[in-house]
Amino acid sequence: MELAFDIARVTLTLMFLLYASWSDWKTREVSNKVWMAFAPLAFSVTIIEFVLYTQELLFGYLISFALTSVIAVALFYAGAFGGADAKALMCIALALPSPVRLVSSVSLYLPIFPFTVFSNSVLLAAFSAVYALFRNLAWKLRANSGLFSGFENESTLRKITVLFTGYKVAPASLEKTPHSYPLEDITVKEDGSTERKLMAFPKDETREAIVARIVSASRERKIQDGVWATPGLPLLIFITAGLVIALLVGDLIWIILRFFLG
Numbered sequence: 001m002e003l004a005f006d007i008a009r010v011t012l013t014l015m016f017l018l019y020a021s022w023s024d025w026k027t028r029e030v031s032n033k034v035w036m037a038f039a040p041l042a043f044s045v046t047i048i049e050f051v052l053y054t055q056e057l058l059f060g061y062l063i064s065f066a067l068t069s070v071i072a073v074a075l076f077y078a079g080a081f082g083g084a085d086a087k088a089l090m091c092i093a094l095a096l097p098s099p100v101r102l103v104s105s106v107s108l109y110l111p112i113f114p115f116t117v118f119s120n121s122v123l124l125a126a127f128s129a130v131y132a133l134f135r136n137l138a139w140k141l142r143a144n145s146g147l148f149s150g151f152e153n154e155s156t157l158r159k160i161t162v163l164f165t166g167y168k169v170a171p172a173s174l175e176k177t178p179h180s181y182p183l184e185d186i187t188v189k190e191d192g193s194t195e196r197k198l199m200a201f202p203k204d205e206t207r208e209a210i211v212a213r214i215v216s217a218s219r220e221r222k223i224q225d226g227v228w229a230t231p232g233l234p235l236l237i238f239i240t241a242g243l244v245i246a247l248l249v250g251d252l253i254w255i256i257l258r259f260f261l262g
Contacts, residue, residue: 005049006100010247012041013095017240020088024234028179030084035091042095057098060111064097065090068114079201085235092117092243116251121235121242123252128233129164139168145225151184154198161200168226171218174211182210183228186217194222202230 016038020030050058072089075081093114100113140147147168148159166183174180181202187195194217217223245252 002049002053005045005053009042009045009049009095010100012038012045013092013243014240016091017088017236017243020084021234021237021240024084024236028232028234030087030236032087035084035087038091039087039094042091046095046097061097064112064114065093067112068093068097068118071118082235085239088236088239089114089118092239096243113246116246117239117243119242120245120252121238124241124245125233125235125238132164132167135167136163139226143168143225149225150196151198158198158200162198162228165200166228166230169229171214171223171227174227174229175215179232180229181207181232182214183230184214185210186213186223188217196223198228202232 016034020034023030023034046061050061069090072081072086076083076086096113096117098111098113099116136147147163148154151159162183169177169180174182182199183202184196184198187197189195214223214227218227249255
C-alpha cells in the first residue's frame, strides 16, 4: 500500500505540472485554480500515507514544506520566480516532501526532495544562457558595435547577468511580443538628456510603463540601437522536467560533482 500511495502522489504531481507547463507555454500564465486543486489533494494523499505508515517522518514533512516555501517566496519577491513557479514548488513540497520509494535507486544528495527538483530545473534553465550568449555574440558581430554602449556606468556583474539572461531586440518588437520583458529602463532628466539603466531581473508589474518609455524614446531617436530584453522563459516547463529527471536519474548537480570529484 505504501508503494501505491507513492505512485498516486507522483502521478498526481505530474498531471498538474504537465497541465501547468502547457498553460505557461501558451499564455505565460497559470490559473490559481490549478494550485487550489493541487494543494489540498497533494496534502491529503501525503498526510494519510504518513499518518498510516510513517508517523515518525511527519516532522520532516513539515520542515521540508516550510523550507521549500521560504525559498520559493524569497525567490518570488527577489524577482527570480513568478507566482506560479513559487506555488508549483510549494505544491511539490506538499506532494513529495522527501524521496519516494520509486527513486530509491537514483542518486540523491539532499533528503528534501523539492530541493532536488529545484536544483535540476535551475540547471536545465541555465542552458538557455548558452543560447543568449551566442545570440549576443552574433548581434555584436553583425552590428559591429558594443553590446553595452550607453551603459558605461553599469556594474560588470549586472552586465554579465544581462548578457546571459537576455539579448538585444528592436524597441518596437516589445509592443508586439507580450512575453518579452525589458531588461533596461530609460529616464529623461531635467535637462532633456536620457539615461539608460540595466535591470538584472524583469519587472512584470511595471512592464507596460517601461515599454512605453522605451518605444517613445526610440521614436524620438534617443535610442538608436537594440534594447535589452528577455523572452520570459516558462520556468514551469523546466520545473516539470527537473521533477522527471529527479525521479529517473536523481540530482544532476550532485551527479556532476561526483563525476568531477571522483
